[in-house]
Amino acid sequence: MKKNTQCDxxxxxxCRSCIKEWLPAVAAxxxxxxxxxxxxxxxxxxxxxGIYFVYEGNVKVHKKWGPDxxxxxxxxxKGAIFGHRVLGKQAANYPISATALEExxxxxxxxxxxxxxxxxxxxxxxDLMLFFAEELKEAERKMRNLAHxxxxxxxxxALISLKEQFGTNGEGHVDIELTRxxxxxxxxxxxxxxxxxxxxxxxxxxIIANGKKISITDTDKLFALTQDxxx
Amino acid sequence: MKKNTQCDxxxxxxCRSCIKEWLPAVAAxxxxxxxxxxxxxxxxxxxxxGIYFVYEGNVKVHKKWGPDxxxxxxxxxKGAIFGHRVLGKQAANYPISATALEExxxxxxxxxxxxxxxxxxxxxxxDLMLFFAEELKEAERKMRNLAHxxxxxxxxxALISLKEQFGTNGEGHVDIELTRxxxxxxxxxxxxxxxxxxxxxxxxxxIIANGKKISITDTDKLFALTQDxxx
DNA sequence: CAATTTTTATGATTAAAATCATACAACAAG
DNA sequence: CTTGTTGTATGATTTTAATCATAAAAATTG
Numbered sequence: 001m002k003k004n005t006q007c008d009x010x011x012x013x014x015c016r017s018c019i020k021e022w023l024p025a026v027a028a029x030x031x032x033x034x035x036x037x038x039x040x041x042x043x044x045x046x047x048x049x050g051i052y053f054v055y056e057g058n059v060k061v062h063k064k065w066g067p068d069x070x071x072x073x074x075x076x077x078k079g080a081i082f083g084h085r086v087l088g089k090q091a092a093n094y095p096i097s098a099t100a101l102e103e104x105x106x107x108x109x110x111x112x113x114x115x116x117x118x119x120x121x122x123x124x125x126x127d128l129m130l131f132f133a134e135e136l137k138e139a140e141r142k143m144r145n146l147a148h149x150x151x152x153x154x155x156x157x158a159l160i161s162l163k164e165q166f167g168t169n170g171e172g173h174v175d176i177e178l179t180r181x182x183x184x185x186x187x188x189x190x191x192x193x194x195x196x197x198x199x200x201x202x203x204x205x206x207i208i209a210n211g212k213k214i215s216i217t218d219t220d221k222l223f224a225l226t227q228d229x230x231x
Numbered sequence: 232m233k234k235n236t237q238c239d240x241x242x243x244x245x246c247r248s249c250i251k252e253w254l255p256a257v258a259a260x261x262x263x264x265x266x267x268x269x270x271x272x273x274x275x276x277x278x279x280x281g282i283y284f285v286y287e288g289n290v291k292v293h294k295k296w297g298p299d300x301x302x303x304x305x306x307x308x309k310g311a312i313f314g315h316r317v318l319g320k321q322a323a324n325y326p327i328s329a330t331a332l333e334e335x336x337x338x339x340x341x342x343x344x345x346x347x348x349x350x351x352x353x354x355x356x357x358d359l360m361l362f363f364a365e366e367l368k369e370a371e372r373k374m375r376n377l378a379h380x381x382x383x384x385x386x387x388x389a390l391i392s393l394k395e396q397f398g399t400n401g402e403g404h405v406d407i408e409l410t411r412x413x414x415x416x417x418x419x420x421x422x423x424x425x426x427x428x429x430x431x432x433x434x435x436x437x438i439i440a441n442g443k444k445i446s447i448t449d450t451d452k453l454f455a456l457t458q459d460x461x462x
Numbered sequence: 463c464a465a466t467t468t469t470t471a472t473g474a475t476t477a478a479a480a481t482c483a484t485a486c487a488a489c490a491a492g
Numbered sequence: 493c494t495t496g497t498t499g500t501a502t503g504a505t506t507t508t509a510a511t512c513a514t515a516a517a518a519a520t521t522g
């Protein structure tokens with residue numbers, strides 16, 4: 001049950017994409033820490049000090065609206081980078097919050113070191129650019145979905161994305177346990193609406209849910225919900 | 232009234248960010264062409280062949296939903312890059328469509344040359360990455376807005392963004408003429424709803440509209456519409 | 463393990479925004 | 493310059509999803 005308190009210096013986005021010669025510098029400059037379940041790692045509006053990586057665990061990246069609404073932008077799990085939206089700006093603020101969904105081992109490097117890394121590793125800069133391009137493509141798809149796709153489709157899409165990111169475990173259910181509220185925030189809808197929509201999906205035999213454990217039983221039907229009906 | 236048919240090799244994102252020594256290569260590889268008003272430059276799903284820049288004019292980047300709905304992701308005007316979401320992938324497809332809103336002078340480079348440019352110009356890669364980071368931050372804000380902000384706020388935000396991007400001309404109105412339908416597609420709402428909301432804003436003295444010419448008369452009031460009321 | 467907090471569950475009501483319907487104006491094209 | 497198309501204008505109706513209200517489980521914690 002003893003957990004690691006240090007990362008292995010080779011799994012995260014940073015260590016994978018920079019040249020080997022730079023790894024000792026990373027090791028010297030990184031700071032590992034454990035974030036407890038529910039712990040806010042940084043909050044929207046906080047001054048930017050550095051960039052984060054997930055070595056183990058799962059972190060939600062979210063953006064608030066009012067006191068009790070939020071949109072979950074993405075989940076950062078093993079290897080993922082977060083807090084990277086603000087680069088090249090001095091004294092900027094994080095545009096999003098990051099909260100651990102489970103106990104997570106986080107790796108942190110400050111901004112100066114991160115910028116040095118970019119300078120020394122053109123390959124890393126290139127990979128980061130590709131990653132951004134991919135995220136942007138995805139973000140634009142989600143924007144379109146939020147604007148035009150009904151909630152049921154968005155929930156279906158959310159489940160598909162979760163399955164893609166987290167895979168399925170031995171019992172066949174998507175390997176992440178989210179509260180219905182978090183699923184709702186990820187789909188961009190309210191808890192109640194998502195609750196109803198999930199029930200419909202269960203009724204229709206598209207998914208099976210046992211509390212937070214959700215299995216997709218009819219991938220085609222789920223996928224069909226994400227398509228506009230007119231095609 | 233004679234218009235340019237060639238760009239000046241110095242104004243667009245590409246020419247501004249790469250080293251001077253590379254400019255002759257750009258000049259040799261670029262292809263300029265004029266896109267007429269309403270002309271579809273490429274369409275969602277088309278195979279990717281290269282990257283585009285706007286030398287003059289205005290291009291909407293949009294994503295369809297069904298036969299008669301779309302979300303306008305952004306407008307690309309003087310100097311802007313578009314069609315850049317898909318990089319590092321061979322044989323991918325454009326995830327969005329690009330349509331000229333007015334007669335525009337476009338500059339095109341094929342994918343091979345663009346990737347060569349990235350290799351030879353680490354500074355360009357870096358700038359492109361920063362640009363992506365900025366766009367992503369903006370996209371995430373828009374996602375949150377689409378999920379939680381009412382239409383009126385989204386229209387207000389759309390007008391503010393348009394003013395930021397296009398400025399105001401001599402008569403004080405935002406220097407872009409959009410159909411109400413395009414404004415609606417940009418705000419992620421229907422024509423009718425936007426029509427009503429714009430009328431409200433006029434009534435409330437926030438903006439003045441003379442057909443497609445829109446002036447912002449009360450910036451504070453407009454801005455207030457984009458904030459969540461609970462703060 | 464009792465107490466508190468969080469999460470799930472579900473019906474009833476309301477509000478927001480989409481859809482439908484229709485008319486007219488402006489503009490482009492033959 | 494008349495005809496078709498595109499954009500504007502607006503009321504009525506319907507749909508979707510949010511809000512409100514309340515209860516019961518479940519999970520966490522002192």
